[in-house]
Amino acid sequence: MPGMGHSLRAAALLAFVVLSILVSLLISSVQQFGAGIYHFSNATVAGDEEEFASLHGALIYQLNQRRKEIIPLLLFDGEETWESFYQRDQTQDSPMDYSLWNEITHGSRKAHMDEMDCQSLVDMQAVEVLGSGYTKLVVKVNLAGGQPVALKLVNEQGIDMGKCVEDFKDPRGCRELVSYKLKKEIVLLQRLQHPNVIKLKGHCAVDAGGRGGEGEKVTVILEQGNPLQMIQLLQSPWEDRFRVCLDLVRLLHFLSQSPLGSVALLDFQPRQFVTVSGELKLTDLDDASAEETSCQTHADCTLQFPHRNFTLPCSAQGVCEGLNEKRNIYNAYRYFFTYLLPHQAPPGFTHLVDHIMNSTGELKADINHTLEAFEHILLLYKSGLHLDNLPPSIIRDYTVMRGMGTSGDTEYRCWPSYSQQGCLLSVHSAREAAFICNSHSQCNSFTLTGQKTWTGRLLASFRSSFSHLVPDGTSEVYVKKTKAPETSTV
Ligand SMILES: Nc1ncnc2c1ncn2[C@@H]1O[C@H](COP(=O)(O)OP(=O)(O)OP(=O)(O)O)[C@@H](O)[C@H]1O
Ligand SMILES: *[C@@H]1O[C@H](CO)[C@@H](O)[C@H](O)[C@H]1NC(C)=O
Ligand SMILES: *[C@@H]1O[C@H](CO)[C@@H](O)[C@H](O)[C@H]1NC(C)=O
Ligand SMILES: *[C@@H]1O[C@H](CO)[C@@H](O)[C@H](O)[C@H]1NC(C)=O
Ligand SMILES: *[C@@H]1O[C@H](CO)[C@@H](O)[C@H](O)[C@H]1NC(C)=O
Numbered sequence: 001m002p003g004m005g006h007s008l009r010a011a012a013l014l015a016f017v018v019l020s021i022l023v024s025l026l027i028s029s030v031q032q033f034g035a036g037i038y039h040f041s042n043a044t045v046a047g048d049e050e051e052f053a054s055l056h057g058a059l060i061y062q063l064n065q066r067r068k069e070i071i072p073l074l075l076f077d078g079e080e081t082w083e084s085f086y087q088r089d090q091t092q093d094s095p096m097d098y099s100l101w102n103e104i105t106h107g108s109r110k111a112h113m114d115e116m117d118c119q120s121l122v123d124m125q126a127v128e129v130l131g132s133g134y135t136k137l138v139v140k141v142n143l144a145g146g147q148p149v150a151l152k153l154v155n156e157q158g159i160d161m162g163k164c165v166e167d168f169k170d171p172r173g174c175r176e177l178v179s180y181k182l183k184k185e186i187v188l189l190q191r192l193q194h195p196n197v198i199k200l201k202g203h204c205a206v207d208a209g210g211r212g213g214e215g216e217k218v219t220v221i222l223e224q225g226n227p228l229q230m231i232q233l234l235q236s237p238w239e240d241r242f243r244v245c246l247d248l249v250r251l252l253h254f255l256s257q258s259p260l261g262s263v264a265l266l267d268f269q270p271r272q273f274v275t276v277s278g279e280l281k282l283t284d285l286d287d288a289s290a291e292e293t294s295c296q297t298h299a300d301c302t303l304q305f306p307h308r309n310f311t312l313p314c315s316a317q318g319v320c321e322g323l324n325e326k327r328n329i330y331n332a333y334r335y336f337f338t339y340l341l342p343h344q345a346p347p348g349f350t351h352l353v354d355h356i357m358n359s360t361g362e363l364k365a366d367i368n369h370t371l372e373a374f375e376h377i378l379l380l381y382k383s384g385l386h387l388d389n390l391p392p393s394i395i396r397d398y399t400v401m402r403g404m405g406t407s408g409d410t411e412y413r414c415w416p417s418y419s420q421q422g423c424l425l426s427v428h429s430a431r432e433a434a435f436i437c438n439s440h441s442q443c444n445s446f447t448l449t450g451q452k453t454w455t456g457r458l459l460a461s462f463r464s465s466f467s468h469l470v471p472d473g474t475s476e477v478y479v480k481k482t483k484a485p486e487t488s489t490v
Helices: 002-028 049-075 082-090 094-105 159-168 171-191 230-234 238-256 323-340 347-361 367-383 392-397 430-439
Strands: 125-132 136-142 148-154 200-208 215-222 273-276 279-282 302-305 308-311 398-407 423-427 445-452 458-465 468-480
Touching: 049 159, 049 171, 148 171, 159 171, 171 200, 171 215, 230 238, 230 323, 238 279, 238 323, 238 367, 302 323, 308 323, 323 347, 323 367, 347 367, 392 398, 392 430, 398 430, 398 445, 423 430, 430 445, 430 458, 430 468
Parallel strands: none
Antiparallel strands: 125 136, 136 148, 148 215, 200 215, 273 279, 302 308, 398 468, 423 458, 445 458, 445 468
């Protein structure tokens, strides 16, 4: 394990060096804006011009396909169906598309969007690599004013670039092709703004070095987050795991009726998400799709997963009803809920959680009902209503000292504690804390610390003993009156 940490650190360091070079390239080209988007070098390797011409043509075809994918995302306003939109769109001239396109890629919208641009990146400091994937490299930087942001760039070492160069033998054209994923992401981030989608702060598109140079470089400037660590999350208190699931459901609810229609996340994995102050945010949008699936029969509307297939209804209008929404729900179930939700759920919630697990795992509920079920749990949790069956009398086993804390604690560990050293848990009230203390054989006193979790529950620390009481305006110490026998009053 430590070895793995080292090699990870080494990899990060290497990536950092690569990054520093990238960043300096970026800065050096900050002021150069290319006139057009497409340039292809005529300089070919070793003769075979025919092959080159056909490869070149294929690449241009790909570039056009990518562009065609993005333009509708800029223009669609959700007032009509995608089908009628496309029919209308085909009758329009493309020059208008180009001007809009230039607007987005060359940032003339920034003033109006109040966004950061290339200028914002001058004199920034790269801190570390936050992550990388098939397509993109994400770097943590501090801007000149000290503001921390995340930058997304084309991952030159990524699989996307590698495959493209292998297929088309044109690094410059490939960089442009791969950049389309960043551009698509920029457009989607602008159009799909939500608390659970990473915030777009701006972007910078420059043509580095003109003809024969490296081609266009696109940098997306984002709010900085922490990559979602599933292993770490599995060891976290249920309250934090529930938060991730709730945030995800709120996001999917938004996506099901977004300005672009119902959006499916085609590549739905924990690594597409980050957290910002504990809040879940989607960061990888290049595989989002608002396309509807057209159908003639119900059999055309199947959702296939490794262990489960579902067939959805084909509507009278010939589209698969709710396909994008249901795809998202099942992915949320299989990648998130199964790992995060049932485990250690508070006893008062097990039937509600079981119900959610079953209705999402069987795709019986739509996203509205799923969101309702989650918000219901949140409400109960915040209000402590699920604790109604705790006897009020248990608090009488304890003497309370307000405005006090403790020192010289003899601590014990419990699971899942908010602190590594001792036993720090969230509770709704002193009564719930007393109930927990009674159930831990080592516990003889606890403190309500005055700190709160994201739901507003109180953090309580449990211990075996302490040597002194110390004044502490924000906390209360509870001490067991008698050292009750193990088989006490519950
Ligand atoms: N704003 C951010 N703050 C912190 N980390 C981020 C941010 N955005 C992305 N990351 C990290 O960078 C990684 C790569 O980003 P992203 O998923 O967009 O690239 P990708 O090439 O599309 O990846 P994939 O191959 O998974 O599709 C993410 O998995 C995430 O851990
Ligand atoms: C590339 O080659 C084509 C045909 O051989 C020619 O018409 C074109 O002008 C060339 N472009 C450049 C940039 O040299
Ligand atoms: C799902 O459908 C595919 C294609 O029809 C089939 O090959 C596969 O076995 C099915 N999987 C399950 C789990 O039913
Ligand atoms: C849902 O409940 C039914 C009936 O109890 C059970 O057969 C099924 O396996 C459950 N499905 C899931 C995904 O939990
Ligand atoms: C889901 O809720 C939204 C409002 O939040 C509403 O506009 C929409 O019609 C609902 N969908 C269904 C299928 O009930």
